[in-house]
Amino acid sequence: MNFLRKPFGYEPILKKEDLQRTPSKKKGPRASDWKSTLSRIWKIVDEQRFLLITVFFMVVISSALSLIGPLLIGTIIDQYILKGQFQNMAPIIISLIGVYIFLSLSLFFQNYWMIGIAQSTIYKMRTGLFNHLMKLPVSFFDKRQHGELMSRATNDIETVSATLNTSFIQVFSSLLTLIGTVIVMLYLSPLLTVLTMLIIPLMFTAMRWITNRTGKLFKEQQAAVGALNGMIEETISGQAIIKAFSQEDRVIEDFREKNARLRRTGFWALTYSGYIPKVMNFLNNISFAIVAGIGGILAFNGLLSIGIIVIFTEYARQFTRPLNDLANQINTVLSAIAGAERVFSIMDETKEIDEGKLPEHTKLKGEVEFKDVHFKYEMSEEQETLKGVSFHVKPGQTVALVGETGAGKTTIMQLIARFYDIENGEILFDGKDIRNLKQATIRSQMAFVLQDPFLFEASVYENIRYGKLDATDEEIIDACKKANAHEFISKLPNGYETILASDGSEISHGQKQLLSIARALVANPVILLLDEATSSIDTVTEVKIQQALELLMKGRTSFVIAHRLNTIRHADLVFVMNNGQLVESGTQQELIQLGGFYAKMLEQTDSFRE
Amino acid sequence: MKTVYSYVKPYWLPALIAFILMLIELTVEIVQPLIIAKVIDDGIVVNDFNTIVFWGIVLVVLAIIALICGVTNSYFSSHVAYSFAYDLRNVLFTKIQAFTMATYLKFPTSGLITRLTNDVTQVQNVLFMSLRIMIRAPLASFLSLLMAFLINPKVALFLLVGAPIVIGFLYFMVKKGITYFSQVQWRLDRVNRVLQECLQAIRLVKAYMRNEYESSRFQQVADSLKLDTTKALRIMEIIMPALLLIMNLSLLAVIWFGSNEVSMGNAQVGELVAIINYAMRITGNFTMFAFIIIAFARAKSSAERMKEILIVNEDGLEVATSEREEVKKPPIEKIGTIRFEQVSFTYPASSLQVLSDISFEINPGEKLAIMGETGSGKTTLLNLIPRFYEPTAGRIFVNGRNIIDWNMGELRAMIGFVPQKSLLFTGSINENLKWGKQNALVSEVRLAAEHAQIHETVESFPNKYETRVGQKGVNLSGGQKQRLSIARALISKSRILLFDDSTSALDVKTESALWAALESENATMLVVTQKVRTAKTLDKILLLHEGKVDAYGTHDELLKTSNRYQQIVRSQEEEQVGEEG
Numbered sequence A: 001m002n003f004l005r006k007p008f009g010y011e012p013i014l015k016k017e018d019l020q021r022t023p024s025k026k027k028g029p030r031a032s033d034w035k036s037t038l039s040r041i042w043k044i045v046d047e048q049r050f051l052l053i054t055v056f057f058m059v060v061i062s063s064a065l066s067l068i069g070p071l072l073i074g075t076i077i078d079q080y081i082l083k084g085q086f087q088n089m090a091p092i093i094i095s096l097i098g099v100y101i102f103l104s105l106s107l108f109f110q111n112y113w114m115i116g117i118a119q120s121t122i123y124k125m126r127t128g129l130f131n132h133l134m135k136l137p138v139s140f141f142d143k144r145q146h147g148e149l150m151s152r153a154t155n156d157i158e159t160v161s162a163t164l165n166t167s168f169i170q171v172f173s174s175l176l177t178l179i180g181t182v183i184v185m186l187y188l189s190p191l192l193t194v195l196t197m198l199i200i201p202l203m204f205t206a207m208r209w210i211t212n213r214t215g216k217l218f219k220e221q222q223a224a225v226g227a228l229n230g231m232i233e234e235t236i237s238g239q240a241i242i243k244a245f246s247q248e249d250r251v252i253e254d255f256r257e258k259n260a261r262l263r264r265t266g267f268w269a270l271t272y273s274g275y276i277p278k279v280m281n282f283l284n285n286i287s288f289a290i291v292a293g294i295g296g297i298l299a300f301n302g303l304l305s306i307g308i309i310v311i312f313t314e315y316a317r318q319f320t321r322p323l324n325d326l327a328n329q330i331n332t333v334l335s336a337i338a339g340a341e342r343v344f345s346i347m348d349e350t351k352e353i354d355e356g357k358l359p360e361h362t363k364l365k366g367e368v369e370f371k372d373v374h375f376k377y378e379m380s381e382e383q384e385t386l387k388g389v390s391f392h393v394k395p396g397q398t399v400a401l402v403g404e405t406g407a408g409k410t411t412i413m414q415l416i417a418r419f420y421d422i423e424n425g426e427i428l429f430d431g432k433d434i435r436n437l438k439q440a441t442i443r444s445q446m447a448f449v450l451q452d453p454f455l456f457e458a459s460v461y462e463n464i465r466y467g468k469l470d471a472t473d474e475e476i477i478d479a480c481k482k483a484n485a486h487e488f489i490s491k492l493p494n495g496y497e498t499i500l501a502s503d504g505s506e507i508s509h510g511q512k513q514l515l516s517i518a519r520a521l522v523a524n525p526v527i528l529l530l531d532e533a534t535s536s537i538d539t540v541t542e543v544k545i546q547q548a549l550e551l552l553m554k555g556r557t558s559f560v561i562a563h564r565l566n567t568i569r570h571a572d573l574v575f576v577m578n579n580g581q582l583v584e585s586g587t588q589q590e591l592i593q594l595g596g597f598y599a600k601m602l603e604q605t606d607s608f609r610e
Numbered sequence B: 001m002k003t004v005y006s007y008v009k010p011y012w013l014p015a016l017i018a019f020i021l022m023l024i025e026l027t028v029e030i031v032q033p034l035i036i037a038k039v040i041d042d043g044i045v046v047n048d049f050n051t052i053v054f055w056g057i058v059l060v061v062l063a064i065i066a067l068i069c070g071v072t073n074s075y076f077s078s079h080v081a082y083s084f085a086y087d088l089r090n091v092l093f094t095k096i097q098a099f100t101m102a103t104y105l106k107f108p109t110s111g112l113i114t115r116l117t118n119d120v121t122q123v124q125n126v127l128f129m130s131l132r133i134m135i136r137a138p139l140a141s142f143l144s145l146l147m148a149f150l151i152n153p154k155v156a157l158f159l160l161v162g163a164p165i166v167i168g169f170l171y172f173m174v175k176k177g178i179t180y181f182s183q184v185q186w187r188l189d190r191v192n193r194v195l196q197e198c199l200q201a202i203r204l205v206k207a208y209m210r211n212e213y214e215s216s217r218f219q220q221v222a223d224s225l226k227l228d229t230t231k232a233l234r235i236m237e238i239i240m241p242a243l244l245l246i247m248n249l250s251l252l253a254v255i256w257f258g259s260n261e262v263s264m265g266n267a268q269v270g271e272l273v274a275i276i277n278y279a280m281r282i283t284g285n286f287t288m289f290a291f292i293i294i295a296f297a298r299a300k301s302s303a304e305r306m307k308e309i310l311i312v313n314e315d316g317l318e319v320a321t322s323e324r325e326e327v328k329k330p331p332i333e334k335i336g337t338i339r340f341e342q343v344s345f346t347y348p349a350s351s352l353q354v355l356s357d358i359s360f361e362i363n364p365g366e367k368l369a370i371m372g373e374t375g376s377g378k379t380t381l382l383n384l385i386p387r388f389y390e391p392t393a394g395r396i397f398v399n400g401r402n403i404i405d406w407n408m409g410e411l412r413a414m415i416g417f418v419p420q421k422s423l424l425f426t427g428s429i430n431e432n433l434k435w436g437k438q439n440a441l442v443s444e445v446r447l448a449a450e451h452a453q454i455h456e457t458v459e460s461f462p463n464k465y466e467t468r469v470g471q472k473g474v475n476l477s478g479g480q481k482q483r484l485s486i487a488r489a490l491i492s493k494s495r496i497l498l499f500d501d502s503t504s505a506l507d508v509k510t511e512s513a514l515w516a517a518l519e520s521e522n523a524t525m526l527v528v529t530q531k532v533r534t535a536k537t538l539d540k541i542l543l544l545h546e547g548k549v550d551a552y553g554t555h556d557e558l559l560k561t562s563n564r565y566q567q568i569v570r571s572q573e574e575e576q577v578g579e580e581g
């Protein structure tokens, strides 16, 4: 008994509480969960209604043909073979050939079209998921592992795919066969039919018992796959660090743990779902015994002819086979639901708020104003990152943001780009509240060079073109020259056509930054945000880029973060941030004379130089 | 395929048990109709109530046996399937962990992820099915065929007219299937890849308003995946109707030629009817047959893909212990020395020499600044010391011993490494810091954090050292990440520290405090930096230019001799002018 409870040392996953159905309250929403998930999938499938109907007809035809085939064979046996008349068989054989050809054709086409429907559905789900992901706010991604999200677009959707490919047709044809046989059975003997049906409630109870478990287990399993995927993605992406710290063993240990969780959930899910055909078989056998037994007694009393019993048992068999198939399909469907639910749960996340009423093509002048802005990150709980920041930047001004690390400089830039929404206060562009502007209005007139440069697995051209999709090759080369990237690009194996490795892992960090700057240069923005854009670039090169940047900043509102003070020496205004507050602002001269934070920072630079 | 399926071996016993249980179940199933015939013939027909009851009980008992066997089989086969998958994943992952950095360049991350999840699942499913249902269809067909032959070989032979075609056809289809399905898996890799990139670059996507652009990029890969999957499945879907047609036509051949035989007196009518019945039973199994073949083709292509990882040999793996371990290892000279002897390096996939003929030596406790323009090879030089890559020429000595003679783990444990891109992992701050030393005490963690100037910041977080860090450290500022990754390197108290431009995001005040604290570490340091003011305080400066040593010496020496160094100094001196002007 213990073996059944903890076979091979697999701890049970489902606890008693999980399974106890606190009546109606808990069950209600869950049942409707299934339903809503299914109906959402159905809605997508249904978009191809015409094909679906065609498939349905094909199923009807193939079901009919697969009935006619044996019937004709029966006729051959009865009418010709048993009677020893072998001469006139040709016509019926020829019609059988026709039947078989059409049977195979209808089978082929129903599958052919169904695969088309299924894969289109999958495609729609996948792209729908992706499109939605791209519209989610940045804060959503802060707390998720990439690999875990990726698992939804691959492993979870695959479960749906596997189900759609086969289940639909199976369920259809099973239902058809079921209806057909029930009709014949009723015709043969209503009483025995009712007897046969006696097992149906039993079947339902058994199915309930099993699906109650598998439903949960499949979900657990998909979650475990997701966690594993997340871990794999993160470790492989961070492999260099793992190697540097010789953490392979620990990572492997960690992997084994997650893998073991998957094994445990998978084991139980598979075990329970493996019960279905067995239990169904058993119930069939029992019903068989009942029919045979009671039928025998009835025949004994002369209420039934023996012939009918014989034929009936045959049909009872036929009746249970589609039932079995249906029961098996329930499992596949359940696993698809588990996968689909995880996909839909992402698609139910609220999108980035973009309720701006002003037309998308509103041209910005570049005036930026913060009015007592308070902000805290979702992940940082109570702590406010910005504690009442106010400033006003006129169009075309260049602002340097300085301050200790963690003071909130990057945060200000992210708020200007509206990566996050503020709690209190106002952010105004040209006097208009940021919330009244469309995301597209702001972002399309802005270029942001992020603190962490990123490059796509694409050619240099395409990577730079990211800043302006219709940029010509000349524009790109020009931008690269200005950003001082031209020289190293020319040395790449295929120059500008070279496909860069994902995340630019095959070029140096400084080179990545140069390309990011070039990307911003082609964008031709109204507002320019440079977050430590040149931090890894050597100072000699930086001086060269500086001219290009200054040219770029002319006439644009620019925010620049830099720790190297020469990077910001041409700034019109300096904002000094400290601990989430704007402590000083003014021109460099003013601040030096003020003798506050900024003056002290300069002093430190000097004293350190001695 | 051997390499992948050999991982089933340890589970041969439960697999065998599962198989036997399945056979018992199958036997019961086959016997059942016979018993029912008995109930009808000996019981109902002759009105023998006792016989009905007796065989009825037998029937029920058999049903229970079948149930027990079936249910137990469920345990055994899922145990085998999941344990196999578990082992396979572990083996693959362990193997991947041993890849050299050069090998990683050959396998895109997304491809590795798909192999470890989706591909393993494909194979695991086939295994599970084999243990439960797959054998059933072939076995049942075989038995039916056997029965047909026992009844009348001559007539039964007509059942096999299609066999050569079937075999040839199946062989062809399976081959096709394997290529098509590996194409599908490859497409899945691509989908994974684009998704991964977009997740990594989500801020960039948003900043440039490129969600639609990315969506169309994703649509492209998803569409290719759709097309290829559809194509693969559709082609494989031909199998079932085709087999059915061949079998059905064979059946007609049996009827046609069989009745000839009957009319010639070579066979009896009853025999023909029985053979027809068996033939129809065989066709009943064909859906399953086709299913098996498709699943196998799919699993085979996945297995091939996994094999690509499994067959990576020593050339692509890091050797934990040097081959020369048996031979006496050269003695360690001085702890904390690093010596480069004419080291040159070219990245595996490129032809450009990144480092050429680098030689220098640093003594214990010495601090070397490495400077040079963007792309001059600074990072590459540092990466050679912990053997991320092997130099193409020349030798590197750490503590007086050639690094290829060191045990890899030992070598890396001696080095505290702060990479240029500070990368943290999902987990708490504490966990991240402990990467440097797993069993570090609270005080050690704290000390390292203090030296790295991050302790106070961490203390100001609501959860202090238990603060959750998001993937890659997203919820921390640039400077916080950098200092945490410095602390992670300091915690192990290594005698050799490598800093790759690790203070770029730090403000001057924090940075000077950091260097002051590092004085007490008394370690040999290699510091990549752009800042003259940092370089000046270190013992020597190595100036790289396009992978060659441009100048080597102290600040004052370089100031006198090196044009390039003077240029750098001037570029930073302007700073002063700018500030004052």
Ligand SMILES: Nc1ncnc2c1ncn2[C@@H]1O[C@H](COP(=O)(O)OP(=O)(O)OP(=O)(O)O)[C@@H](O)[C@H]1O
Binding pocket: A142, A377, A378, A379, A380, A385, A403, A404, A405, A406, A407, A408, A409, A410, A411, A412, A451, B474, B475, B476, B477, B478, B479, B480, B505
């Ligand atoms: N996505 C986030 N979720 C939660 N907290 C965050 C997030 N990003 C930043 N923080 C926290 O907000 C504070 C300010 O971070 P910010 O990135 O604005 O600093 P910064 O001034 O740019 O510093 P640095 O110069 O080091 O880049 C830090 O304490 C940081 O830990």
Ligand SMILES: Nc1ncnc2c1ncn2[C@@H]1O[C@H](COP(=O)(O)OP(=O)(O)OP(=O)(O)O)[C@@H](O)[C@H]1O
Binding pocket: A488, A505, A506, A507, A508, A509, A510, A511, A536, A537, A538, B347, B348, B349, B350, B354, B372, B373, B374, B375, B376, B377, B378, B379, B380, B381, B420
């Ligand atoms: N994995 C790689 N494969 C091929 N080439 C590479 C790879 N990594 C770097 N390179 C090339 O090698 C050269 C040196 O790169 P490295 O990263 O060592 O430069 P760096 O001096 O550290 O520059 P930075 O100051 O920008 O960090 C560059 O031209 C770069 O493009």
Ligand SMILES: [Mg+2]
Binding pocket: A409, A410, A411, A451, A531, B477, B478, B479
């Ligand atoms: Mg920052």
Ligand SMILES: [Mg+2]
Binding pocket: A508, A509, A510, B378, B379, B380, B420, B500, B501
């Ligand atoms: Mg570098």
